[in-house]
Amino acid sequence: MEKMKTGQIDKTKEPFSVRNKPFFDIHAARKLLEGSFTSQVSHEVDGLIFQPCGKYKAGRCDDILKWKPPSLNSVDFRLKIAKVGGEGLIPQTVGLLYVGSYDMPFAQMKASKELKQYDNKIIECSFNSNTWVFMRQRVDKSFPNSYDTAMGEWAGCSPKWLPYKINATWLPAGAYWTHWVRACLPVLPGCLTDCLASPGAICINICSLFISV
Template structure:
């Protein structure tokens, strides 16, 4: 059994057309670890890809705490990722959980709501009550919690240039590309062809099950119809300080080196019990072959945001943001 997560697909030239057909927002693709978070009265739990539950000490008061309601959330399910921020001044590393979606709030399913409504609920139901309690509750030590929690930002496509050129370079954690999220989409479990990820070319990767046999012969496997499928002729290179024999039997993430025509080891995926599926591998390879560079992404988006569907909504949403800013 595995958690029913929503997974993005790699952006290739065919998928670029989806950006013209539906209204999308974008966010940065953090190089973090995916977790669902289940909040109950009895405790808060992180759930990884292996469906392993790990209890963490966190407090999530329900909406209404401002009016004296001190109930905690019960059966609220969030989707997000754990990142590690490095404080520039000191080099100290701090964990942070970025919430970018929710599926249930106090036992009430929300998966059929459009994404933009679910995203707003993160503030209304999770972040705002918690922020108020942090400021006013003198009896609970939020500073003793194992990590901080924040909502992940999404932007209109018209802001993608600033995200790539200004925002990502200033991040205190690693990022490997962009996520394009359908603004009106429901939460669709498993692989969702409408949820797109674009990675920098050197970060486009596949997760393989790696094995070393006799004579240091390498074998790399993917999952196909529930079984391991050998990738014929595949070879992966490792840094000099990495012994491949220590990685036999583990899932490893590899990027493609087009010059050497081989895979390069990136890291061990301790968070994943199985390699990528064959279809995922084929989609990544199409993305690599299409070689959609940052310049291509920006050129495409410059055309897309001039389409009537985008131009009108961007205008209205920009006006709404300006109006909200004046009211503060």
């Protein structure tokens, strides 16, 4: 701090910055989404990440519940513009969407004039009205999402999938669960409460949360 005051350190010239990410008790969920908090952070608030209290777990952690409104669920694909067709069919130019290191496309979308400029780039897409919709280019990423991540996000585009995913994926055998979520249901946002209130979906040991990036 002293060196910043004397001009020895100029924060504006640093290539990147590091800052603490605050954690909050689960009771703060509604305030984080609906209050003035969203205007106080430097990034768009598009969801919440619930995780157990305790030591940090490196690598993949299956005890984390990432929640977004269905309309904001998205997948990062590698886009490849190609012509597809068949015998007796007029070839069409489409956008093939790839995940992981797979050689087969995960899906495809209409190749609009705007989309063609992103050929072989990483793009973020949402799933709406049974089709993938371009959101933006991910200039910060060199690789697409994995197949498992893409499948999870695709399923998450529909609210009806959430209770199933909680029951099937996020409840490891032998785990000790409390009733934090059940106790906090009245203070959670309505659309999230509806999902978590489904029968059998309230066995989650969640005591803290932070905003997803």
